[in-house]
Amino acid sequence: MSYPYQIKSFHEYKTEYEKSIEDPAGFWGSIAEHFTWRRKWDEVVNWNFKEPKVEWFKGAKLNITENCLDRYLESRGNQPAIIWEPNDPEEHHRTLTYRKLHEKVCQFAHVLKNNGVKKGDRVCIYMGMIPELAIAVLATARIGAIHSVIFGGFSAQSIADRLEDAQAEYIVTCDGAYRGAKDIPLKSVIDDALIGNKTVKKVIVCTRTRTPVSMLKGRDLWWEEEMKQVEEKGLNYIEAEEMDAEDPLFILYTSGSTGKPKGVVHSCAGYMLFTNYTFVNVFQYQTGQIHFCTADIGWITGHSYIVYGPLSAGATSLMFEGVPTWPDAGRFWDIVDKYKVNILYTAPTAIRSLMGFGLGPLQNKDLSSLKVLGTVGEPINEEAWHWYDEHVGKKKCPIVDTWWQTETGGILISNLAGITPAKPSWATLPLPGVQPILVDEKGNEITEAVDGITSGNLCIKAPWPSIIRTTYGDHERCRVNYFATYENLYFTGDGALKDTEGFYRITGRVDDVLNVSGHRIGTAEVENAINMHAGVVESAVVGYPHDIKGQGIYAYVIYNGTHMDDQSLTRKDILQTVTRVIGPIAKPDKIQFVGGLPKTRSGKIMRRILRKIAEGEVQSLGDTSTLLDPGVVDEIRDGRL
Ligand code: PRX
Numbered sequence: 001m002s003y004p005y006q007i008k009s010f011h012e013y014k015t016e017y018e019k020s021i022e023d024p025a026g027f028w029g030s031i032a033e034h035f036t037w038r039r040k041w042d043e044v045v046n047w048n049f050k051e052p053k054v055e056w057f058k059g060a061k062l063n064i065t066e067n068c069l070d071r072y073l074e075s076r077g078n079q080p081a082i083i084w085e086p087n088d089p090e091e092h093h094r095t096l097t098y099r100k101l102h103e104k105v106c107q108f109a110h111v112l113k114n115n116g117v118k119k120g121d122r123v124c125i126y127m128g129m130i131p132e133l134a135i136a137v138l139a140t141a142r143i144g145a146i147h148s149v150i151f152g153g154f155s156a157q158s159i160a161d162r163l164e165d166a167q168a169e170y171i172v173t174c175d176g177a178y179r180g181a182k183d184i185p186l187k188s189v190i191d192d193a194l195i196g197n198k199t200v201k202k203v204i205v206c207t208r209t210r211t212p213v214s215m216l217k218g219r220d221l222w223w224e225e226e227m228k229q230v231e232e233k234g235l236n237y238i239e240a241e242e243m244d245a246e247d248p249l250f251i252l253y254t255s256g257s258t259g260k261p262k263g264v265v266h267s268c269a270g271y272m273l274f275t276n277y278t279f280v281n282v283f284q285y286q287t288g289q290i291h292f293c294t295a296d297i298g299w300i301t302g303h304s305y306i307v308y309g310p311l312s313a314g315a316t317s318l319m320f321e322g323v324p325t326w327p328d329a330g331r332f333w334d335i336v337d338k339y340k341v342n343i344l345y346t347a348p349t350a351i352r353s354l355m356g357f358g359l360g361p362l363q364n365k366d367l368s369s370l371k372v373l374g375t376v377g378e379p380i381n382e383e384a385w386h387w388y389d390e391h392v393g394k395k396k397c398p399i400v401d402t403w404w405q406t407e408t409g410g411i412l413i414s415n416l417a418g419i420t421p422a423k424p425s426w427a428t429l430p431l432p433g434v435q436p437i438l439v440d441e442k443g444n445e446i447t448e449a450v451d452g453i454t455s456g457n458l459c460i461k462a463p464w465p466s467i468i469r470t471t472y473g474d475h476e477r478c479r480v481n482y483f484a485t486y487e488n489l490y491f492t493g494d495g496a497l498k499d500t501e502g503f504y505r506i507t508g509r510v511d512d513v514l515n516v517s518g519h520r521i522g523t524a525e526v527e528n529a530i531n532m533h534a535g536v537v538e539s540a541v542v543g544y545p546h547d548i549k550g551q552g553i554y555a556y557v558i559y560n561g562t563h564m565d566d567q568s569l570t571r572k573d574i575l576q577t578v579t580r581v582i583g584p585i586a587k588p589d590k591i592q593f594v595g596g597l598p599k600t601r602s603g604k605i606m607r608r609i610l611r612k613i614a615e616g617e618v619q620s621l622g623d624t625s626t627l628l629d630p631g632v633v634d635e636i637r638d639g640r641l
Contacts, residue, residue: 001287003280005031020432036071037062038242047463052483054463056270063240064272065142068311069102080316084131087178087322106238108139111226115202119144122168126150128177129321132206136172144241148251151298154583156192169201176209180326187213245269251472254406255522257512263472264406270465274410279309284417289342292318300406324350330361337366345374347518351384352548372417374400377518378550385424403427403506409466413504426505435461443486458496459489514543514551521586529581533574535561540605544614552589554614590641596632
């Protein structure tokens with residue numbers, strides 16, 4: 001199998017890029033010809049960033065699962081679609097061929113239908129990284145329902161908020177999940193999330209850990225039991241629901257600088273096209289190769305580059321249940337060796353953490369199958385880049401530094417492996433169809449360079465096929481968040497540099513969003529959680545550089561409650577509250593108790609000062625004269641952790 005739209009040279013990249021800008025409709029229209037449609041489009045693209053309204057392939061009808069499964073049954077039916085490596089290396093791995101995956105997806109689609117799920121209904125999926133998670137995702141899409149996958153590290157409260165926001169009626173979960181040495185009791189978290197919930201009708205529970213779970217009569221059903229009924233009836237096929245190109249495919253919640261996480265909505269056709277196109281081009285996927293993306297399907301990276309991108313390309317996607325450091329820090333290398341992985345796609349935080357274990361875990365591991373390495377989720381520092389290049393890629397594998405976001409659906413800026421040049425810690429060039437622009441605070445394009453480098457806020461001028469369509473249930477929020485900061489531009493929230501060759505380097509968020517181990521967390525969200533703790537008067541949260549996580553969470557807390565004599569215990573109490581409200585991923589690394597916070601006369605917290613103190617740059621705090629009480633700065637600085 002070949003991909004006619006796979007770019008094969010730097011020259012071709014340039015001509016394709018130009019074509020995509022001059023004639024987006026012609027460019028994407030001809031790529032779309034290589035997919036399966038029930039009906040073709042009337043118009044390739046129609047958009048304005050004012051409302052915003054973006055429509056790709058209007059009038060077309062399709063089902064993404066026919067593109068991921070049915071169309072490969074004949075040519076690749078016996079080839080592996082998903083290879084699953086369990087948490088415990090002693091447990092047997094599983095392989096699902098395209099035929100088997102198709103069958104399982106159809107069967108589970110029947111289960112969903114039997115339980116009342118209809119087109120457009122929201123199905124929340126809260127599972128560990130087992131093949132049934134991918135099956136649940138695809139089965140939901142098969143019948144035209146909307147999946148909303150929630151990462152296993154979120155708390156009951158976070159799930160409850162998401163269920164409420166999405167008005168979800170169905171949940172698919174597991175009894176528990178294995179992650180390294182831990183068992184996470186997923187069903188029990190769901191039970192807590194459902195206290196007071198009024199919308200959820202059915203919960204389907206897949207057995208994994210066989211940890212004891214409560215099963216409520218009439219609401220909770222076992223996955224195996226439901227599947228058995230379908231299998232016994234021989235219901236191995238289900239007609240895919242015919243979807244409009246712009247019908248929603250899924251909702252994925254992500255953090256912003258204000259308020260609660262928002263439900264980013266992606267639609268069927270554009271998302272399918274762009275994840276496929278970027279998968280094939282960025283990683284230069286060749287038929288038969290094994291692609292190992294280490295992300296969790298609970299995040300956008302897993303949606304786009306474990307499930308939809310690879311499967312729509314007929315690829316073999318390796319899915320791993322566990323963590324990189326269990327049973328030891330050689331786990332990734334064992335997996336590469338065992339399955340002869342060709343493409344490894346991971347996060348800088350994982351690389352930095354593995355670097356800390358030295359070269360021992362790499363010894364006697366055959367990594368010679370690797371052809372392409374990738375990183376995603378946060379800026380990669382040069383040291384980590386070179387370690388990855390030398391010790392994992394043995395200097396013969398191109399590294400793709402892929403910049404994108406939940407809202408972008410797929411990779412927007414990245415080198416193409418072995419085709420366009422790489423530059424350590426630079427994401428480099430935009431993909432065809434992507435028009436970045438750096439602007440100043442007022443939205444004017446920055447053209448002035450210092451030593452050949454321009455620096456500004458990263459925006460995108462025109463839509464690519466998998467751009468966010470709306471935030472679920474609140475279109476105005478989508479407009480305000482992404483399209484209102486600068487007129488007629490999509491604002492990414494990131495800052496970036498651009499060099500004379502037109503390469504981009506992403507420097508990090510310029511809003512109040514943190515990136516902790518590649519996970520996006522809003523400072524406001526963490527503050528709200530801390531403020532819910534009894535005795536907390538006020539708090540302010542900022543990020544600071546962290547060797548492994550990229551950014552750590554630093555919280556300044558005014559507390560006048562009980563047990564203040566034991567600060568260390570009170571800190572732990574506060575961490576418990578954050579874990580309950582958001583989940584363990586949002587726990588601050590440092591909590592400093594303070595008497596006051598630096599505020600302007602109008603009552604605004606001067607985060608700039610708090611950030612500097614957290615970063616340890618106490619000499620250069622800048623102008624503090626506008627503060628209501630400049631004295632608090634000295635106190636905070638002196639008490640720095
Ligand atoms: O700040 C950028 C950072 O991750 C943010 C998006 O986070 P999320 O929506 O969770 O998606 C992560 C996976 C796509 C961006 O705004 N980011 C992502 N990739 C890179 C990056 N920063 C620098 N370099 C990257 N390659």
